[in-house]
């Protein structure tokens with residue numbers, strides 16, 4: 001698949017919207033949505049084929065780069081479970097230390113607690129690792145230093161696929177994280193930049209995780225997975241982050257009473273029902289809003305009740321049909 005320079009630069013049809021993130025400018029072309037089967041994917045990063053060479057041997061690797069130490073778990077936990085079951089190596093990353101994610105613990109206590117909880121989550125999910133880079137929660141900017149750190153970590157792990165936030169998601173740290181990954185995308189292959197870690201000949205495909213934002217446009221569901229078969233394992237992973245799913249998030253949403261009603265969580269089916277109720281809403285909404293795209297992509301297959309959806313970023317390598325087959329297992 002050829003890199004389409006006009007497409008990448010956003011000079012084709014459609015409106016170009018610009019959003020500023022801490023001084024950095026991001027453009028997202030607000031073009032009409034097209035289902036995957038009819039799209040030509042473009043990408044900033046040559047080479048376009050994973051058969052080109054330069055790929056390290058071993059299992060397919062996925063790196064999920066979120067802003068906080070629960071973003072990866074919440075948004076693409078079911079995908080991670082599915083890929084791990086298929087033999088992929090999956091690594092979760094949080095760029096910030098999550099220190100603002102509690103209403104009672106001090107920020108230092110919260111950061112310490114969350115670090116320990118993510119280690120347990122990694123064990124339960126079967127991850128290759130859960131890294132916390134330690135930038136201050138609610139204070140992340142797409143700086144040169146942060147970009148170099150992100151790039152070094154991607155180069156060291158050499159993932160085939162990187163998942164991250166869009167630059168129009170609700171939290172400033174999410175937007176900065178998406179910006180950092182996008183900015184690193186092309187530079188991953190530039191040998192003299194950040195040369196303490198070897199540049200990648202085969203850069204990863206970058207995919208955006210789902211969010212609810214509609215400006216400048218809604219997420220385009222290029223990749224969709226039926227999340228429901230992986231719910232029990234997903235809930236087991238979420239359950240490791242006690243400070244988040246049973247303390248901070250219920251408090252933030254005014255639902256502390258329901259945690260009290262849940263009791264000691266020893267009834268696994270009741271516990272899973274609680275976790276699903278408060279964390280699977282976005283997957284249900286995505287199943288509703290992407291139902292037509294699902295029918296188009298998987299003719300004859302019923303639309304699932306819960307979907308995890310991803311959009312291909314033009315800042316990574318343009319995926320080939322082989323990449324989609326690898327990722328979707330089809």
Ligand SMILES: [Zn+2]
Pocket residue numbers: 067068071171174
């Ligand atoms: Zn977050």
